[in-house]
Amino acid sequence: MFENLQERLEGAFKTLKGQGKITEINVAETIKEIRRALVDADVNYKIAKEFTDRVKEKALGQNVLTAVSPGQLITKIMSDELTELMGGTAADFNVKGTPAVILIAGLQGSGKTTFTHKLALFLKTQKFKRPLMVACDVYRPAAIDQLMVLGEKINIPVYADKESTSPLAIALKGIEEAKANGNDVVIIDTAGRLAVDEDMMNEISLLKEKTSPTEILFVVDSMTGQDAVNTAKAFNDRLNFDGVVLTKLDGDTRGGAALTITYTVGKPIKFVSLGEKAEALDVFHPDRMAQRILGMGDIVSFVEKAQAQYDEKKAREIESKIRKNQFNFNDFLYQLNQIKKMGNMKDLLGMIPGMGKAVKDVDINNDSFKKIEAIIYSMTPKERENPDLLDGKRRARLAKGSGNSIQEVNAFIKQFDEMKKMMKSVQKMSDSGRSLKGIMGK
Amino acid sequence: MGIFDFFSKKQQTDLDEGLQKSKEGFLSKITKAIAGKSKIDVDVLDGLEEALVSSDVGLDTTIKIIDRIEQRAARDKYTTSSELNELIRDEISTLIIENSKNDIQSLEELLVNRKPYIVMVVGVNGAGKTTTIGKLANQFKLLNKKVILGAADTFRAAAVDQLEVWAQRANVEMIRSQMGADPASVAFQAVEKGVADNADVIIIDTAGRLHNRVDLMNELQKIKRVIQKIVPDAPHDVLLVLDGSTGQNAIEQAKHFTAATQVTSLAITKLDGTAKGGVIIGIIDQFKIPVRYIGVGEAIDKLQIFNAKAFVSSMLK
Numbered sequence: 001m002f003e004n005l006q007e008r009l010e011g012a013f014k015t016l017k018g019q020g021k022i023t024e025i026n027v028a029e030t031i032k033e034i035r036r037a038l039v040d041a042d043v044n045y046k047i048a049k050e051f052t053d054r055v056k057e058k059a060l061g062q063n064v065l066t067a068v069s070p071g072q073l074i075t076k077i078m079s080d081e082l083t084e085l086m087g088g089t090a091a092d093f094n095v096k097g098t099p100a101v102i103l104i105a106g107l108q109g110s111g112k113t114t115f116t117h118k119l120a121l122f123l124k125t126q127k128f129k130r131p132l133m134v135a136c137d138v139y140r141p142a143a144i145d146q147l148m149v150l151g152e153k154i155n156i157p158v159y160a161d162k163e164s165t166s167p168l169a170i171a172l173k174g175i176e177e178a179k180a181n182g183n184d185v186v187i188i189d190t191a192g193r194l195a196v197d198e199d200m201m202n203e204i205s206l207l208k209e210k211t212s213p214t215e216i217l218f219v220v221d222s223m224t225g226q227d228a229v230n231t232a233k234a235f236n237d238r239l240n241f242d243g244v245v246l247t248k249l250d251g252d253t254r255g256g257a258a259l260t261i262t263y264t265v266g267k268p269i270k271f272v273s274l275g276e277k278a279e280a281l282d283v284f285h286p287d288r289m290a291q292r293i294l295g296m297g298d299i300v301s302f303v304e305k306a307q308a309q310y311d312e313k314k315a316r317e318i319e320s321k322i323r324k325n326q327f328n329f330n331d332f333l334y335q336l337n338q339i340k341k342m343g344n345m346k347d348l349l350g351m352i353p354g355m356g357k358a359v360k361d362v363d364i365n366n367d368s369f370k371k372i373e374a375i376i377y378s379m380t381p382k383e384r385e386n387p388d389l390l391d392g393k394r395r396a397r398l399a400k401g402s403g404n405s406i407q408e409v410n411a412f413i414k415q416f417d418e419m420k421k422m423m424k425s426v427q428k429m430s431d432s433g434r435s436l437k438g439i440m441g442k
Numbered sequence: 443m444g445i446f447d448f449f450s451k452k453q454q455t456d457l458d459e460g461l462q463k464s465k466e467g468f469l470s471k472i473t474k475a476i477a478g479k480s481k482i483d484v485d486v487l488d489g490l491e492e493a494l495v496s497s498d499v500g501l502d503t504t505i506k507i508i509d510r511i512e513q514r515a516a517r518d519k520y521t522t523s524s525e526l527n528e529l530i531r532d533e534i535s536t537l538i539i540e541n542s543k544n545d546i547q548s549l550e551e552l553l554v555n556r557k558p559y560i561v562m563v564v565g566v567n568g569a570g571k572t573t574t575i576g577k578l579a580n581q582f583k584l585l586n587k588k589v590i591l592g593a594a595d596t597f598r599a600a601a602v603d604q605l606e607v608w609a610q611r612a613n614v615e616m617i618r619s620q621m622g623a624d625p626a627s628v629a630f631q632a633v634e635k636g637v638a639d640n641a642d643v644i645i646i647d648t649a650g651r652l653h654n655r656v657d658l659m660n661e662l663q664k665i666k667r668v669i670q671k672i673v674p675d676a677p678h679d680v681l682l683v684l685d686g687s688t689g690q691n692a693i694e695q696a697k698h699f700t701a702a703t704q705v706t707s708l709a710i711t712k713l714d715g716t717a718k719g720g721v722i723i724g725i726i727d728q729f730k731i732p733v734r735y736i737g738v739g740e741a742i743d744k745l746q747i748f749n750a751k752a753f754v755s756s757m758l759k
Contacts, residue, residue: 040690042690044496046496109568140604141572141604141606145599146598146599146600148600194712221685225688225689226496226498226689251566251652251691252691253691256689
């Protein structure tokens, strides 16, 4: 439904057209739209509300840049806020101890066992540890077999005791085993449990108490809905876990549960799990998650780049030139350079929501500007300022000087004229994003 | 609303217990939204939106319910918050019941003119497919039906062993192959065996897959095609298993699985314990696919045939 928050924001921002500042009145509808979009991404309703209030506060009074639309600006503020809320930077992961004990907890079907073996492989290959996995899920049929098969696949030992029905006994023996065999990390896989199941919660509390884990990780399905808030809270109340693992992020969920959980319990997300392959484990990037929740392309980087390159004075100058129909080759060259400074053309276009697909198979490289630049650089300063001077004789000279055919030079000058016309009409239509649209529309 | 002729007292009690938390959460949210109110104003509607959305009803359905309440409030006059409460419950009940016309009363209905009755079970990872199959097999078995399970999840480690345990618990036969075998060939063998043995029910387990994986969706189509080589009108049901704690992604799951395999019924699992019964309301409204089963507890008998009236009775009364 909210395929593209950006577009919806643009819609909601119609009221802002022609206004230079974001105010309480003109932002109200947008804020409601954002809240709904967040809820639609499974962010808890209350949290979405608090969050949008914060965004509103930040947005109020902001100047609307010419190169950046109000919608883009708000999205940027939101993305920053989301990123901050979700922990800003990646959190530490403690594997010190002899052995370090990592306790895995979560609901049924959240992906604990799959994660357990991914973490083991990660610790072995990235941290040069010698992990031992301990199979403590004595309830789900074949859960122990599952871990054993996975352990064999990645060649990491598993401690299991199919005769035992006590997860605690298995865990303690597992730790003994690790000590005896020189394993420096023990990862305890546990059964899935509902937060309201008193017996099962007691069981895992006891596991925590007796094994003194260095890290307790709460594994949660990234597709979880509104109930994430209750579940996370209940598990945290009992276990005071150290971090969260988001699983099944290779799906198309927006993953609002991530925000809900970090917001509710104030614990960092430490890993994200992206598929069934053992290697498909990633450390958490709050910024990427923020963009995902917002359902946008990397508009944030785009806005940042535009902001970094944006020279307000110069922009106003060009603006007035377009208005007076005085836009010349020097201005064009300037804009061309601005875009080039922002980075690779194809990447840049890909950052614009909705454009990613369109440019995916098109071959755009920064060299496509070279021909144009060569033609412009072959012009005299006078010609650059007065495009109308370019008669047949001058064009022939340009062709020779730039190594292009006369037809190519003619085609470019025709394009330039058309672009000029278009820029003028775009300027009439909209007050924002003009300088970029002018060139990109070419 | 009392006990229904087919719905045993035990079943209603199980349902009541399983949905207890959902009910408390849902109703208390609604009650809070209208506390001390005698007319429907913006505050009430906002509060209601919050109550519905935070129960995973989803925005579209929430807006629909609110519109209906608004319309009705414009027609009739309400003076007390209990009347208002009644009205809201009434509208939600109506929405659920009018969208559940194809409810079945018993499993036997599914078997009429279908022998064997073939079900293919699909869903994302961890939704509860294997557990649902185990419980379902048990229920058919209790009706003295001959059941054969096909362990076509040849991908996930020990998935076959997991189903095997359920097959033993329910005392039904299971067809298996080795890990990594072509799932379609396992499905084929199960159906072949079922037809040869004159089985009543064949249930095919498939590996969990995320719905945005095109290749894996195609694999499901292949399984389906292969089954049809033996029984042309099979599978009689493609059962999509959804985790009850899933949020709005459930809609995407239903869309993609339906596109790939024409899902004909839904099972909503893990509805017990926490406040998430609201998701059913959204699912019923958004999908024109009937909810066939709901899981309201871990025990083998806690998978129920979904009945809208009983559900409404448990959730809202």
